[in-house]
Amino acid sequence: MTIALSTPASRRLVRFDMSWPILAIVAAVLVVLIVLPMSWLVYFSLTDRTGALTLDNFIQLATDPVFLEPLGTTLLLAASSAAICCAVAAPIGWLVARTDMPLRRFVRALVTASFVTPPFLGAIAWELLAAPNSGLLNKIFRAVTGAPQDEYLFNIYSLGGLIFVISCYTFPYVFVLLANALDRIPGDLEDASSILGGSAWTTARRVTIPLAMPALIAGALVAFLQAMTLFGSPAILAIPAGFHTMTTKIWSLFQYPPKLQLAAAASMPLLLLTIVLVRGESFVLGRRGYAVVGGRQGDPRLVALGAGRWVALAVVLAVLCCPVFLPYGALLNAAFAPVASQFVTPATATLHNITFAFFEVSATSLAFKNTMILCSLAATIGTVLTVVIAYVTTRRAIAGWRALEFLATAPVAVPGIVLGVGLFLSYTRPPFVLYGTLWILLVAFVTIAMPAAYQQLQSAFRVVHTDLEEASRILGATRMRTLWRITTPLLRTSVIATWCFIFVGVIRELSAAVILFTSETKVISVLIFDLNESGDLGAIAVLGLIMLIITFTVVVTINRLPGFGGNVRLRNN
């Protein structure tokens, strides 16, 4: 309370404002979304099967190598992935945003493509490419070198393989945050540095890098958390390799008979770690001001790379083979091949997989319908919710904004599968019986999408200076009117990006859905996961490609809607 009152923005709240009831509702929604399931989790982690209080779950967790090993693996996995993501995303982001490298828009589109590719689909595609014996790349390797049958170049069923695949589909998180930040850094700041005699390196070191650093740190954080809580890729690649990560371990605890208490306890290290990281992030970034989008702004200045620009493009495209060209090619091959591990030729091409996926698998049309309903609803509700929350927290508009921020970021610490169980425990009994309906999935998806959506919008809010909002408030507009008339239009592209972001986040969500679905409420991701369990790779390839086509259609359509700006890049014209 005292913190909020000490900022100038809060003093105006003395007057009655529609924002209060709206904010109260948002807070209530967050409590239902997050506090309720989390309370159940904490309760379960501290009880035994009879419901008596105990610390046994945590003692077992801390002493049993069955849990310690997956925890170590998970941390290694998350740290390696985050490091790789930053190492890859930072140069590509800089090249795309600040240099004259050719085909920059195309490169952005490719990164977007890897971003919207469901990680589990990428993992399955990489199985097709780099399984030691049947993988297409290993086959090419043996054909070229004449190596014997049991030699291979890549083994995707390994920790290294898993880290690689996770990084492929996590680096776009870092890229998006970083490239957007670099886009927004006005050229006049760099010009000022040059005019004052700063060399290119000095300008980079003293101006560009510090301004981009918050985005890079935020990106590393998001990548770490993403890699840590991912379920699908480890389930597909780690289990055949004979090891568990924390998420697959937790999942295995739900096998019949379920050990919910242990599962709840096993999610606590992930939760605590995330809280530490989120706090760490605000500690690093908290004291600096990064408001660079004001009323006036110069265009960013592009660095001329000369002949090197083609080299840069070649390297970037080679890197993007890993998340995009190769896996998509493998899926396309598998969709038409009689056996997924063989190269399809015009003579062997078959439509069998397509017929099977659409006309024989009876769950397909229902799953598509459910998925579309859930994606649209979750994206719309989630965007509205996160805009309001991000606004409140970056402007510190009400007392208790820190609690809102915590609630909005907390779900990132809960693996989807654990959240799924929390929701399962919360909503299978009166007064809220939601299990068996699409509502419980909607609640799960909005909750899961919120932290990342919030991070994205909050980064965007941070760089919009309050002077425009203050002007609006001085002229008599309420806080909500200001938010919708001034701030939201300024952030239009970020808001659209968030909607798309949630949509594609939901279409590929697997971990909570795997717990919460019933036969009536199956979604595509679960259908694909089931198909993978029984090894029907051809049908997976078909459904996966359709899923990608839908995703791309949505992203492209939204970006082209009249009035929506037409360009996700935030530029001040």
Add this chain to the structure above:
Amino acid sequence: MTKSTLSRRKLLESSAAAAGAALFAAPLRAQAPAAGAVTPELIAAARKEGKVAFYSAMDLPVSEKLAKAFEAKYSGIAVRVERSGSERIFQRVAQEMASNIHACDVINSADAAHFIAFKREGWLAPYLSDEMAQHFPAQYRDPDGLFVTTRVWLCSLGYNAELVKAEEAPRSFADLLDPKWAGKMVKAHPAYSGTIMTATFQIVRELGWGYFEKLATQRVMQVQSATDPPKKLALGERAVMADGNDYNLLQLMDQGRQVRPIYPTEGTPTITGPSGIFASAPNPNAARLFQAWLHSREGQQVLVDFTGQHSVHAQVTDKPSHKKLSEIKLMKDDPAGVEKMSDEIKARYQKLFRV
């Protein structure tokens, strides 16, 4: 373990519905239901319901094939297949029942032990068609008419004939422990697959845990469903399959793939997959009609012809191209034994194979 969890859940629920189900189920156990014919009234009532949900542990193409054959015969009744590994199906059904969600009409499992639990919970409704009564031997029917054995198949070994010469292929479980197969085998998991749970029980009974302790050091690729190892062989991803459905291998062979089953010299685990109707079935008439058709000569012959599994229906003939069950040394099926040991198997298996 299974029992205690379920009864605890029931206590928590303390709902009249659960108590009611138990009461109603009790008198029915006294004698098997009278056999019923597939009457025009049943068909009309089923058409009125218009759909049936079939929770199935059979390989998806097999389940869908049966569904399409049924739909072709009884137009206007859509079959929706919910296919997953038996252990996951059990988990799902238990979750749904505990939340009073009644979505399942007919259930099929690869773990016959599950039906002991289903029966104990009072989840199943008695139903016996004329054909089941006439042509299914009594040992393949529940005495109270709650379930019937839909199919019999084997959990065999197998190899990819492009990667392994026939004369070099393993012939027994013991052969798999040869270091030359290290890193070249694939197997499925008893915590996901009912077939593998049943097979693991039989192998442990015949060969002891020592076999699995040694197998676990062979760097075996671990997949989930028993339908997957045959497909991994067909892909060429691994040369030898340490367990999995023989019928998937036979199907793949029929499609011209270079995979072969091996029936090990120690004996091959026998799997029986029963089906039953849920007492809370949302489409009870369609459920009966489907159950009757699935166990009719026609339905059973589709199953046998399409998949190379075996039927206990007296009039159904095995596929001539495939080996007869009588020519194979079998390990004996024991659902009650599996039920008692399933938690121990899951726990020990996980210790050995680390997943």
